[in-house]
Amino acid sequence: MTSQRYTWTHRLDEVDLEELSRLYLLAPLGNKPPEALATVYRNSRYLCFVHAGDALVGAGRALADGVDCAYIADVAVHPEHQGRGLGSDIIRNLVDLANGHKKIILYAAPGTEDFYRGLGFLHMNTAMAIWADPRRAVAVGLLRPAE
Template identity: 55%
Template structure:
């Protein structure tokens, strides 16, 4: 399998990227939103096989303090061969020098990231656009006050 890596987004097919996230499955991400997110990300890696987008990932970073790795996705036909690991490793390497590199995992996938050197945080907090759905999906723990977050 011959893979081509790129960080260029000038000629990226945003619909293909949205389709990748849908089938990975990482949710329904609109092409316009992905264009905004990837444009504003300091680091990004796109992986192609014969001009077909098979993997992607990005990191929001400030260049000094914090790099946040997110949106790592691999086509189901290319999962299980180490491609997701390679994307994360490249994003971690690009983020070296930041005081902290963070991410949050899809519930149930935490062990994958622990094998790559990530440790669980005890104080991470989040506000989701849909708090109830994030709670139902396992991204949030019920709060002490019973507020859901």
């Protein structure tokens, strides 16, 4: 794990949702309002939050069914704390929490595949998705257009 100056928690009630929303903007994971984050985190089986002093500097979550499949989502690290191994530690923590599932899945933003490969993830040949805005997902390289 990274430096001891970070404190870790797995409880949503110990996190300021406004601060979490700001972290998403800075990370950058987009504009996700506190109400939406409350819903997605409450509906996730595994949670991970990292503080430096009183400031929230990292977060991640995983949806999971307890046996077959876990999906790691929304790993966010404050830009001032990126490059220190914190993102890797959040991923490792979520993988440890999801230990015992037959598969642990995540989707990688284009250009981050090597980072996740270094954490033990392999490329999936058959993954497919339906997105709310498929044109944008194709445009940014997350989806391939229909042939």
